[in-house]
Amino acid sequence: MNMTQLTHREGQRVPNVTFRVRENNEWKDVTTDDLFKGKTVVLFSLPGAFTPTCSSTHLPRYNELAPAFAKNGVDAILCVSVNDTFVMNEWAKDQEAGNIVMVPDGNGEFTDGMGMLVDKTDLGFGKRSWRYSMLVKDGVVEKMFIEPQEPGDPFKVSDADTMLDYINPNAKKPDQVVVFSKVGCSFCARAKRLLEENGYVYADVPLDNKIRGKVLGAVSGEMTAPQIFINGRLIGNAEALEKFLAA
Known part of the structure; x- marks a missing residue:
């Protein structure tokens, strides 16, 4: 047609x-x-x-x-x-x-x-x-x-x-959450647990040692994992996430 x-x-x-x-x-x-x-x-x-x-x-x-x-x-x-x-x-x-x-x-x-x-x-x-x-x-x-x-x-x-x-112009949309992490990281596990306990669904992006520093430095200005982003906003590490959730 x-x-x-x-x-x-x-x-x-x-x-x-x-x-x-x-x-x-x-x-x-x-x-x-x-x-x-x-x-x-x-x-x-x-x-x-x-x-x-x-x-x-x-x-x-x-x-x-x-x-x-x-x-x-x-x-x-x-x-x-x-x-x-x-x-x-x-x-x-x-x-x-x-x-x-x-x-x-x-x-x-x-x-x-x-x-x-x-x-x-x-x-x-x-x-x-x-x-x-x-x-x-x-x-x-x-x-x-x-x-x-x-x-x-x-x-x-x-x-x-x-x-x-x-x-509904006022409909609440799901938060978009990403955790940049590394395998075996206790701070990363803590951050994920905090997100789960507060009802957040997140995408986990594990980074290996070869690229982790460069990736995290480029996206967050920090070199250590985890680094958490919510709706495009950098929250930071597990401690920063805990403060964000408490607020």
């Missing part, structure tokens, strides 16, 4: 489609009623599994913000792509996708019914989904965020943060 035909479907029902899904080595039919009926659903659709933007940003951020969506009335988050169920299942294993329902639109029927099927034969993809997101209540589209009709694969409005801000 021509990209100029992309239109919002707000106020309309989602297409009536049956998806063929592979679960526990058995085939299963999943209908749009199964996914949408009586539910508040956020759906985001993208050109393909394993593609760079989809894997690095689009899918992981929806997965990360899933608890915030749930607290604001969203029953499920769906990821749709014109890929078969085997590809979608493998992509889910490869990604941070435990909070996402992967929907394989292998024949492109749902995407076509949404008016989002585009021709990407120039990339060797065939027909794929244009990138978009939408909020669906009981099968009816309330809001759509469609990426601008520009060459390539724009990613400006269908992201998780834009959708959550639409649902």
Whole structure:
């Protein structure tokens, strides 16, 4: 289809489609009623599994913000792509996708019914989904965020943060926490324990002796582990974290 035909479907029902899904080595039919009926659903659709933007940003951020969506009335988050169920299942294993329902639109029927099927034969993809997101209540589209009709694969409005801000501009988002650590470090273990006791989910980045000093010096100005960052702010070592949490 021509990209100029992309239109919002707000106020309309989602297409009536049956998806063929592979679960526990058995085939299963999943209908749009199964996914949408009586539910508040956020759906985001993208050109393909394993593609760079989809894997690095689009899918992981929806997965990360899933608890915030749930607290604001969203029953499920769906990821749709014109890929078969085997590809979608493998992509889910490869990604941070435990909070996402992967929907394989292998024949492109749902995407076509949404008016989002585009021709990407120039990339060797065939027909794929244009990138978009939408909020669906009981099968009816309330809001759509469609990426601008520009060459390539724009990613400006269908992201998780834009959708959550639409649902609730004041929604509390999970803190992003990173611990730069080293193996066998008692101070690092103490810092991680403090974070866990205070309900923080963190990414642990262990650094070996060859690069630790250079990395920590570059990002924090300190040479010793651990160094903790929360939402882009340097907290510092375990002692500094303890003071931060006490405050």
